[in-house]
Amino acid sequence: MAEPLLQVRGLQVHFPIKRGLVVDRTIGHVRAVDGVDLQVGRGQTYGLVGESGCGKSTLGRAILRLEEPTGGTVLFDGQDVGALRAEPLRLIRRRMQMVFQDPLSSLDPRQSVESSLTEPLGVHGLADADRAEFGADSAKSHLAKASAMLDVVGLPRGSLAKYPHEFSGGQRQRIGIARAMILNPDLVIADEPVSALDVSVQAQVINLLEHLQDLLGLTYLVIAHDLAVVRHISDVIGVMYLGTLVEEADSDDLYERPLHPYTIALMSAIPIPDPVVEDRRERILLRGDLPSPANPPSGCRFHTRCPFRQATRCDDEVPALREVAGSPGRRVACHYAEEIRDGRIHVADPQLLVEPPTASAAGRS
Amino acid sequence: MSPVEQHTTTASSDRTLVSRSRREPVNRSEVLLEVRDLDVTFARRGGRATHAVDGVSFSVRPGEVVGIVGESGSGKSVTSLAVMGLLPRRGVQVRGEVLYRGRNLLTMPAGELADLRGSELAMVFQDPMSSLNPVVPVGTQVTEVLLRHSDISRSAARDEAEDLLRRCGIPDPGRRLKEYPHQLSGGMRQRALIAIALACRPALLICDEPTTALDVTIQAQVLELLKELVADLGTAMVMITHDLGVVAGLCDSVNVMYAGRVVESAPRRELFEHPRHRYTEGLLGSIPRLDAPRGDPLQPIPGTPRDVIAWSAGCAFAPRCRHAADDCVVPDLGLEPLGRAGHLVRCVHPAPESSPEHRAPRDHRTTELSGPSGARALSVSDSASTTAGEERHG
Numbered sequence: 001m002a003e004p005l006l007q008v009r010g011l012q013v014h015f016p017i018k019r020g021l022v023v024d025r026t027i028g029h030v031r032a033v034d035g036v037d038l039q040v041g042r043g044q045t046y047g048l049v050g051e052s053g054c055g056k057s058t059l060g061r062a063i064l065r066l067e068e069p070t071g072g073t074v075l076f077d078g079q080d081v082g083a084l085r086a087e088p089l090r091l092i093r094r095r096m097q098m099v100f101q102d103p104l105s106s107l108d109p110r111q112s113v114e115s116s117l118t119e120p121l122g123v124h125g126l127a128d129a130d131r132a133e134f135g136a137d138s139a140k141s142h143l144a145k146a147s148a149m150l151d152v153v154g155l156p157r158g159s160l161a162k163y164p165h166e167f168s169g170g171q172r173q174r175i176g177i178a179r180a181m182i183l184n185p186d187l188v189i190a191d192e193p194v195s196a197l198d199v200s201v202q203a204q205v206i207n208l209l210e211h212l213q214d215l216l217g218l219t220y221l222v223i224a225h226d227l228a229v230v231r232h233i234s235d236v237i238g239v240m241y242l243g244t245l246v247e248e249a250d251s252d253d254l255y256e257r258p259l260h261p262y263t264i265a266l267m268s269a270i271p272i273p274d275p276v277v278e279d280r281r282e283r284i285l286l287r288g289d290l291p292s293p294a295n296p297p298s299g300c301r302f303h304t305r306c307p308f309r310q311a312t313r314c315d316d317e318v319p320a321l322r323e324v325a326g327s328p329g330r331r332v333a334c335h336y337a338e339e340i341r342d343g344r345i346h347v348a349d350p351q352l353l354v355e356p357p358t359a360s361a362a363g364r365s
Numbered sequence: 366m367s368p369v370e371q372h373t374t375t376a377s378s379d380r381t382l383v384s385r386s387r388r389e390p391v392n393r394s395e396v397l398l399e400v401r402d403l404d405v406t407f408a409r410r411g412g413r414a415t416h417a418v419d420g421v422s423f424s425v426r427p428g429e430v431v432g433i434v435g436e437s438g439s440g441k442s443v444t445s446l447a448v449m450g451l452l453p454r455r456g457v458q459v460r461g462e463v464l465y466r467g468r469n470l471l472t473m474p475a476g477e478l479a480d481l482r483g484s485e486l487a488m489v490f491q492d493p494m495s496s497l498n499p500v501v502p503v504g505t506q507v508t509e510v511l512l513r514h515s516d517i518s519r520s521a522a523r524d525e526a527e528d529l530l531r532r533c534g535i536p537d538p539g540r541r542l543k544e545y546p547h548q549l550s551g552g553m554r555q556r557a558l559i560a561i562a563l564a565c566r567p568a569l570l571i572c573d574e575p576t577t578a579l580d581v582t583i584q585a586q587v588l589e590l591l592k593e594l595v596a597d598l599g600t601a602m603v604m605i606t607h608d609l610g611v612v613a614g615l616c617d618s619v620n621v622m623y624a625g626r627v628v629e630s631a632p633r634r635e636l637f638e639h640p641r642h643r644y645t646e647g648l649l650g651s652i653p654r655l656d657a658p659r660g661d662p663l664q665p666i667p668g669t670p671r672d673v674i675a676w677s678a679g680c681a682f683a684p685r686c687r688h689a690a691d692d693c694v695v696p697d698l699g700l701e702p703l704g705r706a707g708h709l710v711r712c713v714h715p716a717p718e719s720s721p722e723h724r725a726p727r728d729h730r731t732t733e734l735s736g737p738s739g740a741r742a743l744s745v746s747d748s749a750s751t752t753a754g755e756e757r758h759g
Binding site for chain 1: 436437536550551552553580581582583584585586588589607608609610611612613614633634637638647648649650651652653654655656659662663664665666667669670671685
């Protein structure tokens with residue numbers, strides 16, 4: 001594996017819950033991100049998946065220090081991002097950029113595309129690689145670069161004078177992508193880059209992101225709730241649950257053999273657009289909803305909903321994200337990952353197991 | 366969470382979803398709802414009228430799930446609102462016929478329609494936050510339907526509401542009845558909305574993107590609930606969604622809509638195995654599949670759903686179609702039978718029958734996690750029962 005560009009160690013983001021009219025008393029913390037370790041290698045794509053409220057977006061923002069972490073370190077290319085003061089942080093931000101979820105709310109409605117695209121150039125200046133092509137920093141060279149960027153993301157040249165409302169959702173997302181990529185960053189964090197788009201347009205944007213990665217040698221951290229999308233573009237996938245990583249694996253392996261009970265249930269819940277597969281598939285339902293991150297369950301955070309829950313260890317012992325013997329490149333935060341993998345533990349409650357119609361017709365009491 | 370398991374712990378265990386049906390046994394061959402040439406036009410002040418739904422026809426039988434798939438702006442939601450008579454009267458022209466048990470809902474007096482709506486016809490909306498009243502407790506919103514349509518006392522309605530919420534998988538329904546929508550999580554709100562729709566055991570349920578706002582694990586719970594409903598009560602269902610995965614698992618037949626018209630209509634398996642319309646083919650090729658080999662680039666449909674031409678001028682999909690030719694510009698293309706029985710396509714150059722290029726057959730892991738009957742090295746305790754009680758060592 002290449003030398004990691006991004007290393008996150010024990011990252012925590014806790015938001016205080018305040019109550020009181022005159023004196024704000026802190027009565028607790030929402031543990032949005034609670035101790036996450038991950039590494040992203042150069043040129044790699046790391047996918048983060050999880051349900052809403054699991055802290056994946058907060059994690060992405062905390063890596064860029066758009067959200068101030070309350071603990072842990074973020075090393076970007078060997079530099080501790082958390083320790084940087086304002087000016088060095090500003091300088092390092094040109095190398096790490098973000099693509100936001102909703103292109104309409106992340107683009108200023110009163111700013112033309114030209115202004116949106118040249119603003120980062122005005123702040124940081126052209127990337128060294130672009131100087132050769134476009135010359136020294138000037139309004140003219142910035143405009144030339146913005147115009148070239150439009151070509152790269154597949155927007156018509158005439159778009160520069162237009163405003164965000166004149167574009168469709170997919171085109172707006174292309175503007176957001178162009179704005180993030182115009183500085184030639186090393187790391188791009190894409191937070192739900194396609195979830196606001198129509199199905200037929202999603203694929204265009206996914207292909208564009210892949211194309212740009214090849215073209216510019218980017219490293220991606222893609223955050224999304226759609227596991228199929230994440231699996232398609234990522235090399236490594238991390239699954240988050242309630243502020244922690246519960247499983248990390250190579251994206252092909254993860255689908256082949258999910259080991260953490262949450263990943264297993266998540267995989268089985270994702271509908272596959274193929275009736276043949278859908279009819280044959282066994283589903284594991286999860287009970288209830290995500291517990292509150294202000295008061296996470298003791299022990300394993302998933303134990304309240306876990307279909308494989310055991311009588312010992314699960315409720316009182318926090319499982320570490322550990323390598324599993326016999327499954328290389330895999331980290332799982334479950335005490336019983338080996339037993340589940342080898343089929344020594346099963347789902348006990350038949351109510352949680354939805355078998356294919358043919359099998360369940362015979363087995364139903 | 367399945368509603369069946371819930372009531373075993375309560376006094377109402379004898380009343381299952383099935384036995385509660387007071388309606389006469391369903392005749393599964395009868396056509397319950399027939400939509401014929403539905404046409405909806407929105408007039409705009411000073412602008413050209415928008416033809417949102419253009420000659421849509423389909424029919425639903427009891428115990429059948431009909432899917433309507435399309436992207437935003439394809440007219441799928443307007444179709445459902447027109448069927449339920451929920452479109453505003455001003456500026457909207459609805460033509461065609463919507464026959465429910467032979468009676469035309471479009472020409473029915475408003476009072477009669479109001480009697481049917483909520484009791485025999487029900488609808489589940491997409492966004493539970495905006496379709497529940499935020500200043501009225503959930504319980505009142507459920508009992509309201511019961512009091513309006515059946516002759517029961519308030520206390521009986523309250524018990525019934527509690528029972529309904531429990532069946533829909535809401536834990537501690539007695540407490541939830543007194544709560545307001547904002548106190549419920551998204552999944553619970555959606556289940557409350559389904560409970561309201563099911564309150565009078567409707568014969569026809571229209572679901573407009575019922576799971577789009579939900580997380581996948583909650584979506585799986587809700588879809589399982591809907592499946593049970595169709596299987597046990599023989600409810601007829603119209604499922605409106607943009608998610609082909611949901612359609613693949615739930616619907617018996619599928620109508621694909623584009624720019625206000627049905628472009629392809631086929632039984633579920635037929636549609637996914639042999640998509641003939643270029644739009645359907647494109648849609649299937651553009652979604653990343655969880656079980657497909659990685660690395661193959663997706664095949665997106667070029668352009669956006671807004672790049673359409675009027676159906677009266679030619680095929681609306683032609684501007685985005687890779688196979689479009691001059692002869693696609695034919696006014697009012699018909700929805701013609703093609704290939705196998707029940708397959709209708711509106712296309713001049715349909716895809717050849719066996720070119721399932723999007724399909725990547727691959728052995729799916731279905732039985733790696735063997736069922737509850739399998740041999741156990743370690744016992745697994747039921748998480749619900751042990752959260753309350755003590756740990757049991759197996």
